[in-house]
Amino acid sequence: MEVSSVPMLAASRFLPAPPPLAPPSCSRRNLPCVRAVPQTVEAPEAPNPPRSSPRRSAVAEVKASANPVAALTRFEDVLQTQDCNIILRHCGDARRWDDLSKVFEWMQEREMTNAASYSSYFKYLGLSRNPARVLQVRFDSSFKLYDEMIREGLTPDPFTYSTLLSGCMKFKQGYTKAMGLINELNSRGLQMDSVIYGTLLAICASHNYCEEAEVYFQKMKDEGHTPNLFHYSSLLNAYSENANHEKAELLMKDLRSSGLTPNEVILNTLLKVYSKGGLFEKAKELLSELEASGFAQDEMPYSILIDGLVKGGKIQEATMLFNEMKEKGVKSDGYAFSIMISALHRGGHRQESKQLAKEFEAENATYDLVLLQCKGLSPSIQNNRRYAYKGLSIERDGYAFSIMISALHRGGHRQESKQLAKEFEAENATYDLVMLNTSLRSYCSTNDMDSVMSLLKKMDDSNVSPDNITFNTLIRYSKRIVPKSLHEKALGILVSAGLLKDAYVIVKDNAELISPRSLEKFAKSFMASGNINLINDVMKALNHSGWRISQDIFGRAIERYIRKPDKKQLLLCLLDWMTGQGYSVDSSSRNLLLKNAHIFGQTQLIAEVLSKQQAASRTIGQRHKK
């Protein structure tokens, strides 16, 4: 594979005289470069090819071509890998995603890729206008590419890991994936640097791994990296998820004493901490500070506080702040509007919500797709349908389609909604889970059972497995229409996602349709980490299904109760109930209980209940023997 003179590319920009050969390192990190070329053997690349060089003009021609692949093929013998990289980046910068992939494939076929090609391609795959779906697809393919890169014998460098890690931020499994990457990075003997730590902290924050973020922050310091504002803001953001304002304030102190000055991002993040924590007085004070320092010229700080107020049930105050923001002439791109529109709609203030939607519509010629999803907007859709259609036909984006299909459906335009769905299918587009879930929601909310059923069938046909969102939607809106075969699947997904309360709803209503194995798995998880107050209800539901609860499950419940002595009432209820149903605890749980009975302050009572239980089970046992 051709990788020779890549490092020279940057240097070659410095005209006219090329400096002496740079040391063979990826300068910023002082780490060995990927597949570092033995510089002694390699002749330095000719300085910048003159303007008239065939390579240069070939690159220019390919860049300008409407069909880059054909053009590439014409210049196959002239172009080198780094030239192709320039073309690849050109397609990416121009957001010509199709061309981007085609050029990359072309390069792969000719083995004209190097680590930089992969990194660039990763980056552009990760870029998108915003639909989560597209991102997900590109994210997955980044990892496929990464595997391929390894297969082709290329060695990932810290930049490769950085790039892949940055893709982990937005995804559900991102944290796990990131940990895998970090392990690999370590096992290759590569060092984590400041940027990688920054990315990692951001991943922790966006996945609510607060303690892990703290550990990495410390580890990074221990390794001699001085935290910068990126690191501080990410850790602060991790604190904001749980609204941990004490820690946030300590961190701010630490930041200031390390000589850094909080910038706009830091202050906005701190505002998020206060806002999520319901510390509205502090938040307002901070907002004034932001205003005074000229950091409140866009709607972000207002949006943060408005959102906090809305979620704290203070819709009145939110409205006031929203109006204040408008009076100050702060321009809204739609964030603050969409928060207010959906808040008013949810709060039953339909009229005001619609009014606000109209206001936004009047000032902004077109709706953003995101705004279309705010439920108050359905009546206005017709006015904007053409725009949306146009947007769709340009982008061929299934996500946009699904939003429109749902919005039309919700607005009562059933025929048009179906028409659009047909159009989408006619374009050979395939449905993905986000789209199907979006449609499902709107069918459920309008009680359109026929559409729900055909959608579930579509889901099966297109081999898309339902996820917890699918099932939550189905559970919330229409328990009765869930096809029986799906219960088992639903339960499995919910249990492994840790959504035990939702799982319990399924078990409660459908336990008799679920296999003992799944019930057992659910029960184990629930006893370990489900809501302790529901444990007894879960036992009853399980028993009601006709499934015989194992002693192991009871044992787990008892262990759980022992860890929470203030729930002794529930424990006693459980033991009583067990006796009534002919269940008994096994000997090890029995001993455990007797040993710990004192922590409940009920030594006597517990011993009595247990012996009653034992006696009852003996009688039943004898009855069974006869």
Place this chain on the structure above:
DNA sequence: GGCTGTAATT
């Protein structure tokens, strides 16, 4: 030459 932080919707 590719990498790090703040807001709404799904």
